[in-house]
Amino acid sequence: MLLTGRQPENPLPLRGISEIRTGMMSSMHATPTDSDSLDVETFANPVQQRRFATAMERIASARAPGNPVRIFVSAGPRAMNGPKWDNWLALIAESLPDGVEILHYRQVFNDDRPYDWGSIVEDLDGLIIVGKQKRPGSRVYLLGPIARLELRSLVARKPVLLYGHNLGLIPVIDCKSQVLAPEDAPRLKLIAPKRWRKDSATLQAALHALTPASEDTSTGQHTNVVDHLAHPFAAPPR
Template sequence: MHATQKPRYDDPLDVETFARPEQQRRYIAAMNRIAADRGSDTPVRVYVSASPKTVNDSNWQRWLKRITEDLPEGVELLHYRSAFEEGSYEWDTLVDQLDGLVVIGRPKRLGSRVHVLGPVARLELRSLVAKKPVLLFTHNLGLVPVIDCMSQVMPPSGAPRLKLIAPKRWNRRSSTLNAALDALRPTGATSQEPEPPRDLGAHLVAPFAVGAR
């Protein structure tokens, strides 16, 4: 008599994206509008959000180089050291000058798809995710649009962190990534392949709904 096999369950993380098809369509349409509205010779500035530990890591310059290579040619990268004078942090002044954001979180382990953003990075993400392309930098997958990630707010409640999980079957040829990169492409550049703690997943794409900003 054969041993009874345990039933197999689908892995909810084994997907190409955590966004619903309707959310993807709205996101792509929003990115296309940003690309169409970009003026001639308008500079494109992207801020790289990283913790002091990450900036002080010996690999920091290598990671910046890789992000530069993954973004369209001609994009200007900013980060804490280049955007602010020593001892100052005037994010509210800088944010209106930015065209996009790349967040670098703390990976759960080497090669992990799970990345944790600190309280400051979470707030920086929240201030731009409704209006501009926001991408998660992963060491093994490259840039992943935050819309495609699963998100979860983590304690402590006074300074909540944000966990972002990249989908297992993420594909660099995805329509959301291509749309985000087009939204960050300087005019004339050629296309290349490429609050209280709560779950942010449901509203990461809310600003791209019909009738929203």
């Protein structure tokens, strides 16, 4: 079991999960049509936004001082091997609250520990998806089957955000989505709103939920490597 085998730090009550799933996942099933416009600040309706904010506040208020906050940055091999990867990670870090631990595939999975999302998901406090931009300047991002499943595993109970190139972090609830074929390994298309604002209430709520509860949060630094824990994602002893 990962770390101490604990349950998620801030699980939502059953009613809360149901409510936030209604708010988040209903926007996740919208299918764009020719008449749809991207000229909006968010694709979430006011009820979905309120439910999201309430759930994020519940997560923030339940976090105990000193508990680490870990967010996973999910990106495909092409993105991670590209020349902009380090810059993207730096921009993501600058957008997150101080003290958040940023993890990604190369830190967690390797030849000795193959990819196993189920072994780490319950100890993550959030997820950032780096999708493939349809074309330069586009607000359309494509997610492969693995990223789609990772998103679905957390979207109903933790902050899940899209990293939009030139847009910054966008809560997935604010995006329009479309499931793409093939059916046996569906991909996901996320469309960022054209008038997206970085001071949106949903983003502020998500960042609040990702803020470590500590007496001293003035360090001004992000922890990119979890060095205060001894191999936190190591395989359990046999």
